[in-house]
Amino acid sequence: MMDEMNVTNEVIEETAAAPVETMDDYAGEIDSSMRSINVGDILEGTVVGFTDTEVTVDLQYAAEGIIRAQDYSAEPGFSIKENVHAGDTVKAVVVKLDDGNGNILLNRRQASEALAWEKFEQQLEDKETIDVTVKEAVKGGVVTYIDGVRAFIPASKLALDYVEDLNTFVGQTIPVRIIQAEREGKKLILSSRDVLRERRAEAKAARIAAIQEGAVLDGKVDSLQTYGAFISLGDRIDGLVHISQITNTKRLKHPKEMLNVGDEVKVKVIGVKDGKISLSMKALEEVPESAKPAARERDRDREHGREREEKIEIPKSEKLTTSLGDLLKGIKLN
The missing domain is CATH 2.40.50.140 (Nucleic acid-binding proteins)
Structure with missing residues (x-):
């Protein structure tokens, strides 16, 4: 008897603890099922079943929706069995309120296109x-x-x-x-x-940014200009050796005096700015101590776009005039 009473009490406690459902809990579903639906409306639903020829959609309405295979997708090779799954969320436009069997006839292709073009226009702008x-x-x-x-x-x-x-x-x-x-x-x-x-430009910019000033690189002369030589460093990256940075040994009027297109050279990075790489060949040359001041002065002249003028000194004469007597001096007349 006591066991029966305990079981009864447990049932009463479980029943008391369980939430009590009311009409308010179903208010959303009731409102949804009673809403007004018209031809042309775009509805959202969940796939609950399908055959080879049509897809059944739960619209949370008094009637279910039906989408025929040809109205589901226009993509070549589309197959309901392979591309549609129970639980998929779909949006489709209402074509008929009654397909003759009490279902709402839907067209997913029309809805997809209408919604897609809005998205395409935004993607184009962005x-x-x-x-x-x-x-x-x-x-x-x-x-x-x-x-x-x-x-x-x-x-x-x-x-x-x-x-x-x-x-x-x-x-x-x-x-x-x-x-x-x-x-x-x-x-x-x-x-x-x-x-x-x-993406290629971004990758190139990243590679250039990774090049450190002071690095010594191998390259190949890609082209010669009056102002310098462009050196290919590989991987679509190149840098410029200004004419003043080619050599310490002499003053060049054109890079072709020392370089040819295709020459393999070793260069030093002396600057990286705004995606441009400045290189030097002469920085790797060994310059005698006696020649360094002249080389530095030559570089300054090049940087300022001027050639250094040579100073010519005219020896001073003790006398700027000569008398007639001086000219005839030492000449014997017969």
Whole structure:
């Protein structure tokens, strides 16, 4: 008897401890199920089932939503069984309030496009970088899809260099940026080259910033100008050896007096500023102590863009005039 009473008391305690549900707890669901829905509305729901031909969506409404396979996605190769999963959240536009079976007929493609174009316009303005997968190669470029909308990447905007075979990009995921978005004409143009060019420039700037002043590097003469020689340091980085920094041995009128394009040289970094590298060859030369003052003075003249003038001294004459008697002195007349 006591055992029965204990069990009863436990049940009473558990019942008392359990929260009591009221109509207020279902107010949101009730309001949702009774809301007004019209053709053209964009609704959000959860995938609760699917077949080969259609997807069933819970709209938290008196009726469920149905999306036919052809209205779900326009992407080539789309398959409900492979690309749709129970629990997926979808947005779709109302096409019919009753499909003939008591369900609301929806179109996800239309909703996706309407929402997507708003996003595309914002991404164009923000110059946002997005990743896409190339689906197919066509004449003049490749095709991809963003949020179910077909987008075109011209061959000239696909890579940094010329692309001979567009098919090599099919299946690749690449970074792109929207460069044209026309909602009315449904024209969505992308560029990967712009993104790659920016990333290359950023990487180059980082490599230049890592070069320390005083470092001694190997390089190759890339070009000669009247004011100096450009030296390739590899990895798309170059620096300038000003004509005054080529040698201590003599004054040069042109770098070609000592250098040729293609020469391999050793240089010292004497400055890195605003992404430009200043180099010196003469800093690695051994200069006799006696020649150093003259070399420094020569450098100052070069830096100020002037040639040093030689001073010529005219010996002073004891007499600036000569008399006639002096000229005839020593001459014998017969």
